[in-house]
Amino acid sequence: MKTLNVGMLGCGFMGRTHSNAYNQVAHFFPDLPFKPVLKCCYGRPEDLETLKKFRQAWGYEEIETDWHKLIARSDIDIVDVVAPNFLHKEMVIEAANAGKMIICEKPFAMSVAEAEEMVEAVEKAGVANMVSFCYRRNPAVSLFKQVVDEGRIGRPFHYRALYLQDYTISQKVPAGGASLWRLDAKVAGSGVTGDLLAHSIDAAEWINGPIKRVCAKTEIFIKERKNAETGEMVPITIDDACMFLAVFENGSIGTFESSRYARGRKNFQTMELNGEKGAVYFNLEEPEYIQFFRYADPSGQKIEDHLTGWQKILVTNSEHPYMSHYWVPGTMIGYEHYFINQLADFLAGISGGPECHPDVHDALRVQKVCDAVIRSAKEEKWIEI
Numbered sequence: 001m002k003t004l005n006v007g008m009l010g011c012g013f014m015g016r017t018h019s020n021a022y023n024q025v026a027h028f029f030p031d032l033p034f035k036p037v038l039k040c041c042y043g044r045p046e047d048l049e050t051l052k053k054f055r056q057a058w059g060y061e062e063i064e065t066d067w068h069k070l071i072a073r074s075d076i077d078i079v080d081v082v083a084p085n086f087l088h089k090e091m092v093i094e095a096a097n098a099g100k101m102i103i104c105e106k107p108f109a110m111s112v113a114e115a116e117e118m119v120e121a122v123e124k125a126g127v128a129n130m131v132s133f134c135y136r137r138n139p140a141v142s143l144f145k146q147v148v149d150e151g152r153i154g155r156p157f158h159y160r161a162l163y164l165q166d167y168t169i170s171q172k173v174p175a176g177g178a179s180l181w182r183l184d185a186k187v188a189g190s191g192v193t194g195d196l197l198a199h200s201i202d203a204a205e206w207i208n209g210p211i212k213r214v215c216a217k218t219e220i221f222i223k224e225r226k227n228a229e230t231g232e233m234v235p236i237t238i239d240d241a242c243m244f245l246a247v248f249e250n251g252s253i254g255t256f257e258s259s260r261y262a263r264g265r266k267n268f269q270t271m272e273l274n275g276e277k278g279a280v281y282f283n284l285e286e287p288e289y290i291q292f293f294r295y296a297d298p299s300g301q302k303i304e305d306h307l308t309g310w311q312k313i314l315v316t317n318s319e320h321p322y323m324s325h326y327w328v329p330g331t332m333i334g335y336e337h338y339f340i341n342q343l344a345d346f347l348a349g350i351s352g353g354p355e356c357h358p359d360v361h362d363a364l365r366v367q368k369v370c371d372a373v374i375r376s377a378k379e380e381k382w383i384e385i
């Protein structure tokens, strides 16, 4: 078994999910010829206490408060970028130039121009890479795609996606600072479009093919907030909510909606595809199910009318994606397993298995759609991708 030394660039929420995946992957995917080693984690000097606790909790050998030094180390094999969005470009390019394998959180970049530079550096270096659109690795979402790929939906007509949260409704929520960098355009790039809809767009293009054109409306409901660090009122320029219409290259049409003002919704994510022969629906609040409506078989043979209806499929059988690696049929896995599954796919890819996606090219596609959505909202017109 070959060891793979990990350098983790960030020690927040995603730092935790990725560290857990490195610690767990060999337990559930013992045939992979790699053993990840949590070598070193980075945090800012002002986050030193958090960084020390993070190291302790997840078992890193060392800590570093200068990420350039971490990337430059000759004993680091994988650089894992889990820092706020504005740092992704610099970190990815520097890691590629140092010849490291790269795993990067979404949104890949702050703009298409940034993403193109990053793809160029990664291509030039020829290093293995993956972008963490982790929801693809929920077994139910993978089964959703499998059902579509098997021709069970037939000609697709409608794709429908929601991604809703409610944590910024109060005027008292500050902008900027360590935890609310998502409300600061300079750090996050965009609001719900890059943060939430990027996931929905990635899933949509993976399942239903490329989006050709979009028409969007965004809104900023609270236009000024107190900056968490300076205490001054600052204008809010990121999109609090975004809705867009999409035309797919396969002729189907889609609607996408995202908000951080959807009272009652915490991390509510749904997707539905309606086609000629059937339909599929997924809801992240029931993460181990898909709902499937069978109208006709892939051959065109129509189901008898009295037997048509929505089937709720519990995605825990060994035959379902990823599930043979876990417990026994009928037992559940959780959010953290999406990260274990994606890491297993990445490690399989670098050991001669199927090429791992989403890679930086797939992420550039998502960035193109995100940028077009923001531009469409600004210019109030349809934008071609």
Ligand SMILES: NC(=O)c1ccc[n+]([C@@H]2O[C@H](COP(=O)([O-])OP(=O)(O)OC[C@H]3O[C@@H](n4cnc5c(N)ncnc54)[C@H](O)[C@@H]3O)[C@@H](O)[C@H]2O)c1
Pocket: 010, 011, 012, 013, 014, 015, 043, 044, 047, 082, 083, 084, 085, 087, 105, 106, 107, 132, 133, 134, 177, 178, 179, 181, 195
């Ligand atoms: N795949 C997913 O579902 C998912 C979920 C959440 C976040 N993310 C992405 O992961 C990345 C990290 O998000 P998170 O939720 O872990 O954030 P977080 O705020 O929990 O952690 C960010 C880390 O970066 C540090 N940090 C903050 N500001 C910094 C700065 N200016 N310079 C250097 N370091 C700084 C923080 O101290 C912390 O260690 C983001 O790109 C985010 O979009 C992806």
